[in-house]
Amino acid sequence: MANRTGTYFAFDGLGEADPTKSDFRYYATAQGWSAADHIDFKFVNSHDKASSVRDTSKLSTLQASIRQRLAGSKNMVVIISNDTRKSGSLLSWEIEQAVDYYEIPLIIAYAGRNTVLDPLLLSNFWPTSLRMRIDNDSAQAIHIPFKKDAMLDAIRRFSVNGEKLKGSKIFYTREAHVHWGYIS
Template identity: 45%
Template sequence: MAYRNGTYVAFDGNGTTDPTKGDMKYYGLLRKWNNSNRFELNFSDSHLKTYQVKDSSSIRTLKSRLLERMKNSKNMLLIISDDTNWDRGMLNYEIEKVVDEYKIPLIVAYTGYNSILNPSLLRGKWPKALLERIDNGTAKCIHIPFKERSISSAVSQFSVNSTGSNILTSALTTYKKEVYINWGYIDK
């Protein structure tokens, strides 16, 4: 059995390898927060635990590398933006494997929001595999804004190793409004 201590970060690559475009820029920001002592976010990035995959790699090589990363992950941080596609690229494959095979809880982080209090209202943003797994009850998720404090909190609380009140039992879990107020993301 693998030692599952990493956070698997998934996002729609939007068909680009340019780190300033599409959802890649959010992954870059996440890494910046994680590598800086000016922020509280601290996680083990599963993508750094295996050899990098080149653009010229075959789909088979890419899938093999992704599965290796998932196998060593305790949770998945899924970045959803206005650019996230319903059914393109590898994102749906990643969601399927994480939920169906590895039983990893999802931290669904939405860009452009200060709080997520009713994730059902964001249903139109969900990739196909996420929507299917929320609807059939197999996905265990917490829905949060793509903000440093909310990501830090969720990554440290929710994982395959969680016990007690930190076990995700629903596909539509959220933090309470008071938590967002305490973080300074919203007013009373």
């Protein structure tokens, strides 16, 4: 396998040509955090490690590029929103590839949530491919709110090269959420 240093971001494009109308906006937020000099949020973006393709590319071309990016990824942030579809998006295929073939730990980041203290309470938002891998425990996953400090901590800690996740329903403690200022 390639040098696995990148973080792969996966999200549902919701079939939208306008990225501001899809979950792409959350990925763009993480890119903004990383680009800002005054914010401690740096990561190696797997999307920068392979040739880019347009949304109009053939599916086979797009999938080949995604496989190349996944091969160089140490972890995957899966962005889940209220709009994420259960099936029918490339997100489902990306999750299958990450877990089944590349054995990449998942950082499941829930947009619009201040806390994630029981992942099962959010299971109705999971795409079917994710639900199957959580239910059969084949995914190694931590569930977090889509918040900068939680995401950075998870990206730094949980990877194919780092600390291992021992299960598919892992989450940070209430104390960690308090420490980050998400709850009091």
